Amino acid sequence: NAGVTQTPKFQVLKTGQSMTLQCAQDMNHEYMSWYRQDPGMGLRLIHYSVGAGITDQGEVPNGYNVSRSTTEDFPLRLLSAAPSQTSVYFCASSFRHSGLILGEQFFGPGTRLTVL
Amino acid sequence: TQLLEQSPQFLSIQEGENLTVYCNSSSVFSSLQWYRQEPGEGPVLLVTVVTGGEVKKLKRLTFQFGDARKDSSLHITAAQPGDTGLYLCAGGERDDKIIFGKGTRLHILP
Numbered sequence: 001n002a003g004v005t006q007t008p009k010f011q012v013l014k015t016g017q018s019m020t021l022q023c024a025q026d027m028n029h030e031y032m033s034w035y036r037q038d039p040g041m042g043l044r045l046i047h048y049s050v051g052a053g054i055t056d057q058g059e060v061p062n063g064y065n066v067s068r069s070t071t072e073d074f075p076l077r078l079l080s081a082a083p084s085q086t087s088v089y090f091c092a093s094s095f096r097h098s099g100l101i102l103g104e105q106f107f108g109p110g111t112r113l114t115v116l
Numbered sequence: 117t118q119l120l121e122q123s124p125q126f127l128s129i130q131e132g133e134n135l136t137v138y139c140n141s142s143s144v145f146s147s148l149q150w151y152r153q154e155p156g157e158g159p160v161l162l163v164t165v166v167t168g169g170e171v172k173k174l175k176r177l178t179f180q181f182g183d184a185r186k187d188s189s190l191h192i193t194a195a196q197p198g199d200t201g202l203y204l205c206a207g208g209e210r211d212d213k214i215i216f217g218k219g220t221r222l223h224i225l226p
Contacts, residue, residue: 004158031212033214035216040125040218041218042122042204042216042217042219043159043216044216045213045214045215045216048212048213048214050212056213059215090158090159092158097208097212101146101147101166102147102149102164102206102207102208104149104161104164105151105159105161105214107159107160108158109156109158110156110158
């Protein structure tokens with residue numbers, strides 16, 4: 001199993017450009033999520049999905065779109081990049097909560113994004 | 117939105133010392149998790165605590181869930197340089213959101 005894969009590992013954008021961060025998992029997990037990590041801020045939830053065709057907003061969704069057409073893939077789209085979106089982005093997946101008991105989240109290696 | 121506050125934010129201690137870090141909230145969580153993250157990598161799950169008052173041990177790491185399920189602690193006995201990293205707690209909300217605290221950055225000096 002490859003686990004959770006993310007591409008690209010590094011990306012530099014100019015303000016106003018758009019791009020898609022790719023995330024895929026091969027563990028048949030229902031739950032997938034995107035986080036951004038900034039110095040001193042821990043992980044902040046951007047968007048999440050509890051299954052194919054279902055997505056919802058997290059704590060900091062503005063400026064980002066997601067879709068979940070398959071169980072395996074959960075791409076994150078930056079619509080018009082801004083310097084405030086410079087961050088490390090992590091994708092994670094898990095089996096869905098069982099009776100509100102959290103499942104183990106498996107994280108990808110991260111994408112380091114710089115917006116100039 | 118429920119908040120998880122972690123303390124201390126930074127901790128630097130000598131190898132062999134004991135330490136405790138905390139994860140607190142004003143809200144009740146059905147379960148809490150602790151993750152460790154090393155530089156350049158994604159977080160890795162250490163433990164999930166579910167029952168109020170529960171204590172779980174993982175080698176030299178002891179995790180406790182508060183009786184009221186609003187807080188948790190992580191105690192490390194005889195810290196080693198390999199324990200260095202960012203320790204994050206996470207909790208789930210009713211609408212499937214999983215939120216993280218800001219983390220405790222731990223540095224063990226050899």
